[in-house]
Amino acid sequence: MQTAPIPHPLRELIERETADIKGAQLAVAAEALSTAYRAGLPPALNTAAARAAYLVTRVPATYAALTRATAELPFEPETWLDLGSGPGTTGWVAPCDVTFVETNKAWLGTTPGRWIEADLRRLPHLDPHEAVSISYALNELAPAERPRLIAEAWHLATKALILVEPGTVEGFAHIRAARTQLIELGAHLHAPCPHQAACPMTDPDWCHFAVRIERTRLHKIAKGGDLSYEDEKYSYLIALxxxxxxxxxRILRHPKIHSGLIELTLCTKDDGLKNARITKKNKDEWRTARKADWGDPWSPEAQ
Ligand SMILES: C[S@@+](CC[C@H](N)C(=O)[O-])C[C@H]1O[C@@H](n2cnc3c(N)ncnc32)[C@H](O)[C@@H]1O
Structure with missing residues (x-):
């Protein structure tokens, strides 16, 4: 599985911002955060301990998902607007300064950049930016508010709109609804979808990917357990x-590797969902498949 190491300055920021919170407090706040997410509720990050729990337990994961998703961008944005920024996780991924929009006063200024305190349901005038992102925030809005925000975000993006949501059935449902809306608005889908046709994914399956993150000392204090890593599942969309x-x-599952055979579950431009059986007969395809990972693009004919 792909990994996304957390940059040293981001680790330092997390340690610095959470230094005053005792381990036991952090663990209680992390449990409350997990309980809220399990119930599908936006957590109330209105105490220093709750925000510390978000920084320690969620920011490395959302950073990693954002890193993997934005690696698919076909250009390097020079201006970037992030909507529903939390502590500004996107700022650690973007190659340029980011304008952050966030309603929770306590987060403003956490990451360097330009911060605007605003409600996503009533956005003030905002300048267009090359890239606009909404990461792990659509799921905090009421159903009727999401299409309006997507339309506004699309309008503000001069080159790309990037959406990232939890890789759950519900998170994917938000991405799929946005996908349909964006196609109607004239968007050109770039990733992960290989086509603009109706999404071929059917219940109970959902389109999601995963990234592995190293667990920090603080993460172990907050969530317990000794495992040295955790996997973050995410769904995403890049529209141009x-x-x-x-x-x-696009490879939709871990490749299944057998002796002399690799099975890939793919979403494809021409055939929608399909299983490909790669054998050593086609040497180029075999070599590519051996290195292929869940979430990677698949273009065997280009090898
Ligand atoms: C789960 S956090 C995601 C933060 C960040 N984008 C990330 O990926 O780590 C969701 C953020 O959206 C913000 N948010 C939710 N509803 C909002 C609204 N109506 N207006 C502005 N921000 C909102 C929350 O305050 C929170 O900081």
């Missing part, structure tokens, strides 16, 4: 203003 050439396929 200009026509794009997405990869003709």
């Amino acid at each position: 203003k200009e026509p794009s050439t997405p990869a003709p396929g």
Whole structure:
């Protein structure tokens, strides 16, 4: 599985911002955060301990998901607007300064950048930016508010809109609804979808990916356990203003590796969902499949 190491300055920021919170307090707040997420409720991050729990237990994971998703961008944005920024996780992924929009006063200024205190349901005038992102925030809005925010975000993006949500059935449902809406608005899908046709994923399955994150000392204090890593599941979408050439396929599961055979579950441009059986007969395809991972684009004909 792909990993996304947490940059040293981000680790330092998390340690610094949480230094006053005792281990026991952190563990209680982390449990409350998990309980809220399990119940599908936006957590109330209105205490220093709750925010510390978010920084320690969620920021490395959302950072890692954002890193993997934005690696698919076909250009390097020079301006970036992030909506529902929390502590500004996107700022650690973007290659340029970010304008953050966040309603929770306590987060403003946590990450360097330009901060605007605003409600996503009533956005003030905002300048257009090349990239606009909404990460792990659609799920905190009421159903009727999501399409309005997607339309506004799409309008503000001059090149790309990036959406990242938890890789759950519900998170994917938000991404899929946004996908349909964006196609109607004239978007060119770039990743992970290889096509603009109706999404072929059917219940009870859902389109999601995973990234592995090293667990920090603080993470172990907050959530217990000795495991040295955790896996974050995420769903995402990158929609472009200009026509794009997405990869003709996307790997939707861990490749199944047998002796002399690799099985790939793919979403493809021409055939929708399909299982590919790669054998050593086609040497180039075999070599590519051996290195392939869940979430990677699949374009065997380009090898
Ligand atoms: C789960 S956090 C995600 C933070 C960050 N984007 C990340 O990926 O780590 C969701 C953020 O959206 C913000 N949010 C939720 N509803 C909002 C609204 N109506 N207006 C502005 N921000 C909102 C919350 O305050 C919270 O900081």
